[in-house]
Amino acid sequence: MKAAPEREVDRSVSQTVKAQLALRDQILSGSLRPGERISELQAVETTGASRTPVRMALVRLEEEGLLEAIPSGGFMVKAFSERDISDSIELRGTLEGLAARFAAERGVSARELEPLKECLAAIDELLRQIPISIEAFSSYVALNARFHALLTELSRSPPLIRQIDRASALPFASPSGFVMAQSALPEAQQILIIGQEHHRVVIDAIENREGARAEAVMREHARLAVRNLRLALRNRTHLDLLPALALIKTATDRGQCHALHRDLDSGDAGVDP
Amino acid sequence: MKAAPEREVDRSVSQTVKAQLALRDQILSGSLRPGERISELQAVETTGASRTPVRMALVRLEEEGLLEAIPSGGFMVKAFSERDISDSIELRGTLEGLAARFAAERGVSARELEPLKECLAAIDELLRQIPISIEAFSSYVALNARFHALLTELSRSPPLIRQIDRASALPFASPSGFVMAQSALPEAQQILIIGQEHHRVVIDAIENREGARAEAVMREHARLAVRNLRLALRNRTHLDLLPALALIKTATDRGQCHALHRDLDSGDAGVDP
DNA sequence: TCTTGATGCTATGTATACATTCTTTAAAAG
DNA sequence: CTTTTAAAGAATGTATACATAGCATCAAGA
Secondary structure (H helix, E strand, O other), rough: OOOOOOHHHHHHHHHHHHHHHHHHHHHHHHOOOOOOOOHHHHHHHHOOOOHHHHHHHHHHHHHHOOOOOOOOEEEEEEEEEEEHHHHHHHHHHHHHHHHHHHHHHHOOOOHHHHHHHHHHHHHHHHOOOOOOOOHHHHHHHHHHHHHHHHHHHHHOOHHHHHHHHOOOOOOOOOOOEEEEEEEOHHHHHHHHHHHHHHHHHHHHHHHHHHHHHOOOOHHHHHHHHHHHHHHHHHHHHHHHHHOOOOHHHOOOOOOOOHHHHHOOOOOOOOOOO | OOOOHHHHHHHOOOOOHHHHHHHHHHHHHHOOOOOEEEOOOHHHHHOOOHHHHHHHHHHHHHHOOOEEEEOOOEEEOOOEHHHHHHHHHHHHHHHHHHHHHHHHOOOHHHHHHHHHHHHHHHHHHHHOOOOOOOOHHHHHHHHHHHHHHHHHHHOOOHHHHHHHHHOOEEEOOOOOOEEEEEEEEOOHHHHHHHHHHHHHHHHHHHHHHOOOOOOOOHHHHHHHHHHHOOOOHHHHHHHHHHOOOOHHHOOOOOOOOHHHHHHHOOOOOOOOO
């Protein structure tokens, strides 16, 4: 029947998905630079798919937020400022806060809370060894992602789950976006411990049906990720560990960098001209 | 140059957009029923576009939340429970609350606040006449939408603006989703007045840089929309005024309707099996 | 009569050909 | 030397043809 098992993989996954994954990798790895128009024909060559699935993939990546439609046609890679990223993280935190509040207010059975607690215990086990090894960091990222996914599902709200997934699609906005970047820094260990405390508190709050507390702690939890971002951008030593670095508008691209906080009275400036 | 002005419209707008609008109308008007698989060929006939733009439109409508991908291929119209809708509204309110807080914390110049105040004054003028005519209701919907759009932009946060737009894309989650449905009810007049008070307060809060107050009032403002929803569903007299009614899972479709509030201890129930 | 299997059809996923539009480059005029 | 216009080329949007996979129906056997 099947001559080559390699071909088998090619056919089991649709060309559209294959093109989407390939293009996303190219964007995050920096092969496609921000602001640059994406050539469909070039994408056809690099992905191996035909123009139709490439086109579908481009549409999906635009909805995902990685691409921007060009008025005259086609797509370009989106560029993000530092504030765009911190806003995206705060946005995710707000959404996760809402999910935690929903979970607390609507009640969660002990059986549903169990996987969360197992996840919590696993991270506790990981943090017992200090200093934390690079492998432990990697495990932490996986467990942290799992914890956030489980917490989100606890809200029992399909629309909210959907929106959180969309908000976490941006790689730098995801719960573990900037954890790996500063794995070598001494502050990182403390931040991990504080983050785990947040995890513990949100479970406690949900268990006791304290909606406001659950919401507040998840918001604060996201601000920890913002701190991670700042830390990672300041200590650019291990910056190669994180993807999507190429998407960040650096100070060299435009005039000033930290003038962002002062553009309150400058009219409509701040939008890309 | 242009022989037929009718053709002119056909060419100025892309076939993809045309198909998207036509399909959305069909979905919201109920021509396509929830759970039903959408036939591409049928869509080609009804929209007049070819299969390629129809396909693009289907992908975009899925990202928009109106369609759901079928694992075996193709798309079906999504169905929404009453709680899905109220959650979507609360979600939008949370996002708008964040936008208001951003605006308040980061500061807004008087010149930027001016259009908001004009909008406020226009609604004030509208509400002066009691009882409010059906035309006034219609004007209110437009002004209300404008107010919310202006407020969102005040956040100066492209990622947040994008997410709010996405959250408001569902017709029943948009700021004025259920206003028209109960235009004849006496409670409607009061709700409009209360809503306008919220508008006034949020502007005041932003002006005085009271972030928490601005956020809280926008959340409460969205809960007014939830009340509108409940009111509209209970008084089904003028239900034909609002679109997307066909998407709501009614009590006749499944077992009970108001058992939604009691499914806390029932394990994994509540999810569509 | 019910169940299972096979065959045929239909619908989706993919590929490619075609037309229109936008962009870029070059040449000419001011 | 600069600017504007025109032409050519390339890239996107659209349409259609083709293959494959799923689904339904019908028939045969238990």
